[in-house]
Amino acid sequence: MIRTVNLKKLYTTEEVETTALDSVNIDIKEKEFVAIMGPSGCGKSTLLNLLGMLDNPSEGEYYFLNEEVSKYTERQRANIRKRNIGFVFQSFNLIDELTVFENVELPLLYLGVSASERKKIVDEVLERMQIMHRRDHFPQQLSGGQQQRVAVSRAVVAKPALILADEPTGNLDSANGEEVMNILTQLNEGGTTILMVTHSPHDSEFAHRIIHLFDGHVVTENYKEKFHV
């Protein structure tokens, strides 16, 4: 599903050039659950930006579903992104002015799904995520765990093949964190590929494979026997 060849990202300010990622080669198969770990500033967020097609690499190739996308324009990237990738963030990133239902509805809106269809799909997802009773509330009225469940609902509502999760439990207590990890696992079992950045060794236990980043390089990859392609 994902293959990168010598991916490199440089950030240049007026005076300083920083190499955030260098020679990153990763290969992620469909239905895999991969965790990315590493200390602060090792390039995890940059890697997620590139893999999530929110940014283009400075050098190297990026194959997404066998399509080389590293030189694509924002418009082309947006088009692939909205069809194939769902995002879960540490700080949830729900839009404060929209209700739970409307937040979850957004990806479908940008896919041009009809209103009646949207309502059906969103309600179904909210039901599945057990957040239906909060359907018409605004994000500030929800607990952290509930907000993250809304965020996960939004990530999965368009049935993406890949979910990119950035520290999904980072702002949650252990009980809520456990719940979110269970949801991700269920999704993975249902066939969704999951790529998760985490600091937590506990969370990484849920993954089939852990990629360690350090100073912009991939240092190790640990496979677990759980996963068989």
Added chain:
Amino acid sequence: MIENYLKIAFRNILRNKVYSFINIVGLSIGIASCLVILLYVQYEFSFDRFNKNYSRIYRTASEISFSGKTIKAAVSSDKLGPALKDDVPGVENYTRIFDLGMIARQLVKFQDRSFYTRGFMFVDSSFFSVFSYKLLEGNSSSALSVPYSIVITKSAALKYFGDRDPVGQVVQLEQGDTTLNFTVTGVVADPPSNSSLQFQFLSSFSTLYTNWWAHDITIGKWGTISYYTFILSSHSQSAGNLRKELALFTEQHLKGNPELEGMSVSVILQPLKDIHLRSHLDYDFPSNMDIQTLYILSVIALFLLFLACVNFMNLSTAKYVKRSKEISVRKVLGAERAQLISQFLGESLITSLLATVLGLVLVELLAPYAKALTGVGLSLHKLNGGVIGIGFVAATVVTGLLAGIYPAVFLSSMEPLSLFKRTIKSVNLGDAVRKFLVVFQFTISIALIVCAIVVANQMGYIQNSDLGFNKSNLVVISLCRPLWQADEMSRFDAYRTEIARNPNVVSTTASYGYPGGIFMKSSFQTTGKDSKSLVMNWVPVDSEYINVLGLHMKAGVPFSKSHTQYGMIINESAQRELGLNNPVGQELVTYNGLGNCKIVGVVRDFNYQSLRNKIDPLVIFDGKQSQYQFLICRIAPLNYQATLNFLKTRWDEIYPGYPFDYSFLDADLARLYVNDGRFGGAVNGFAGLAIAIACLGLFGLASFGVQERTKEIGIRKVLGASVPVIIKLLSGEFVKLVLVANVIAWPLAYYVMTRWLQGFAYRTGIGIWIFILSGGIALAVALMTVAAHAIKAATANPIQSLRYE
């Protein structure tokens, strides 16, 4: 999708109350002032277009050349209309108009009711077929066919006849010592206010060919150019063709015509719809105005709207920091740029929709103020629903797009921020544009403040400048009866003697004219070798004139009571322009029928006309009683109302049936500057609006500025910065912008106002203090606006500021 946009737009408006208030109120002020101005412009453009055939109606004016001079006059000979109808193909009809009111006010009487009117016209019976004035009673084709028939307006009918049926009644027009009787044959609706022709009485043109008028030499010749002629062209005739035909007509009928007595006259064609705004001929309609004024007003209207839109732009882009998360999330979820642009445009359209609704309310609230300024009742009521509908949609869309397009493009162009971080780093973009726009707003505001002060200053100068005579406490009474008959003369003497008994009537003088009024013009010539000829104003007065007005003699003596008939006192300008060193005792050849007259004195120059003009040469004649039209009384300043009542009571006793018609001379003088006063009022209004809009915007920007810098303020305070230092830090940037605006505004305003002042022969200077004051006002208002936020932020507990992060 649209539903989603609307929802979020409304929620944003409700959530950010201060921000929405500033946007909506600011925009509504801009929209309202823009609409008021456009209503006025539209009104001026609507002149004479109520005529069904307005596109086919033309006025035939005259270009007259004689002794090397060429003038263009709105009038033509009475022979032109009939000749054009006979000889020029495509001229379907004509109507001639002779405006008696243009010469003087006319006294029209019915039994015991008598009123002065300036709306007395003689028109052809075809008047109602050429124009669309609505005849309410009477037959439009025959009402004006017979001499001494008259059609009066509805309001005049009410004034004279009350409930009685006007048709068949006889009204009297006093002309000199004759009284003419006119039989009412119809009632016409009052002409609308946007009609160039303003009349109360329409009499038959054929009346002018009766003995009363035709004994004069003023009719029936090609050389008597005194009559408006309007023609109605046939549907097929174009203006271009008509002009060609008229050139041919001029060639055939007017060239070398002996009746023209050496003048060369050609016919000018003026479309009716262009007369009000584009015609500036001699003897033109007094209501005409300059189209330039309307262009300037339209530009100001758009400026005010744009100033208000600037607030929206600035606040929307400044709010970017707050909305960057939403924009990023939407982009990450697959929103395309076009979708974001339409979302933001949707928001600005909703804001402008609300602002337009409020703006329309404001228009109605502003209507009385606009009426005071323009003299026109501008109201939305007068427009039909369709126009309001279109205007409403247009105002909403224009404002929404003007205000929204930049923020929409700007906000949607942002790269999505990294959402994969604990906190989203705020970026402050578009700062340079915002600063530029703030400078722009304040430049306009300061320039307008300068203009307002200069105008006020000049008006004050006019009010207080020494005119060379004492203009206060002078009452001018119009003499309704000509004095050339012995009994009228003794009646006048009786009145004058009677009122002189009142100690509050200090002194009286009789004259043909008074400062601020009308003077006659004639040619004068010096005698002797290097004889010099000059056209000058002249006025016959009695022996008290110099004394009552408080004029100062430079040489010679005032007229004495023992008549030095037709002795002359000239003013300094006349002396100068005639080139006379010792004028007293010299004779001038006059061409006003008085023969050679002797100069008995020179009066110091006094401003008897508008201060816009230099003092023209003036000849004051020791006149005959028969020439007097006014009695000028200097009254004591105390109890002037009682004195006026006294003057009126005695008048009513001695002149029963004639209106006591008076004015204060200083008020008549002030009337010369009515338009300047209106201009001043408009500039004041514009300046006030501009600074209000600019400050609203500044208030919003300052509030965002403080929010953005919360963390910086906290850190600075933790490190020991004092409250004044923080206030200075937060206000300093805005102060700088206002100062920059001053630098741009000053030369701009100086240039504009220097040109405006050039319209006055007597004017004040533009002192540097005006600029400093204007800049100071803008700075003070801006500082007060910003200070509220700055003080609040500076005095807050630093821990709170830091906790926000």
